[in-house]
Amino acid sequence: MTRMPPLDELTVHRAERWRDRLRGLLFSPPPAPGQALLITPCAAVHTAFMRYPIDVVFLDRRGTVRKVARALPPWRIAICVGARHTLELAAGEARRLGLTPGRTLPRRLLHHHPESSQ
Numbered sequence: 001m002t003r004m005p006p007l008d009e010l011t012v013h014r015a016e017r018w019r020d021r022l023r024g025l026l027f028s029p030p031p032a033p034g035q036a037l038l039i040t041p042c043a044a045v046h047t048a049f050m051r052y053p054i055d056v057v058f059l060d061r062r063g064t065v066r067k068v069a070r071a072l073p074p075w076r077i078a079i080c081v082g083a084r085h086t087l088e089l090a091a092g093e094a095r096r097l098g099l100t101p102g103r104t105l106p107r108r109l110l111h112h113h114p115e116s117s118q
Contacts, residue, residue: 005098009034012087012109016040024088026050031090038110042086044079047072055094058083063105068094085110 011034015021021039025031030052039045045056056069058080069078071091080086087099094100 005096007097007106007109010036010097010109012036012038014038014040025054030054031088031093033090033093033096035089036093037088038085039088040085040110043081043083044077045072045086045088046077047074050074053091055087055089055091055099057087057089057094057099059085059087059105059110063107063110065099065101065103065105067101068099070094 013036015024015037021042024039024045025037026049031037031054043058047054051074053071053073056072056078057065058067058069058078060066060082061084063085066083067078067080072078089097099105
C-alpha cells in the first residue's frame with residue numbers, strides 16, 4: 001500500500017462570492033508551494049488571461065478527489081461533472097501532495113475558517 005503525503009502543510013484560501021469565484025487566481029502571482037485556492041461551488045474553471053499553468057483538483061461534496069487537471073495551461077477550460085469544489089494550486093503541487101482521484105481531503109480543509117477567507 002502506497003502512503004499518501006500528509007496535507008498538514010496545505011493552506012487553503014476560499015473563494016465563495018461570485019466575483020471571487022470568477023476571478024480565481026487570475027491576476028495573482030502563482031500560488032506558493034503548500035497554498036491553494038478553494039472555489040466553491042465550482043465544477044468548471046478557465047485559465048483565460050492567466051500567465052502560468054495551474055493544477056486543478058475537482059472535489060465532490062465529501063471532499064473526495066474526482067479529477068485532476070495537471071499543469072492546465074493558459075487559455076484552457078477544465079470541467080468535472082459531479083464536482084462541488086475546485087482547488088487551484090501551482091503546477092506540480094497536486095502530484096507533490098498526492099492529490100489523486102479517490103483521495104478524500106480532511107474536512108478541515110473544506111470548511112470555512114474566517115482567518116483563511118479571501
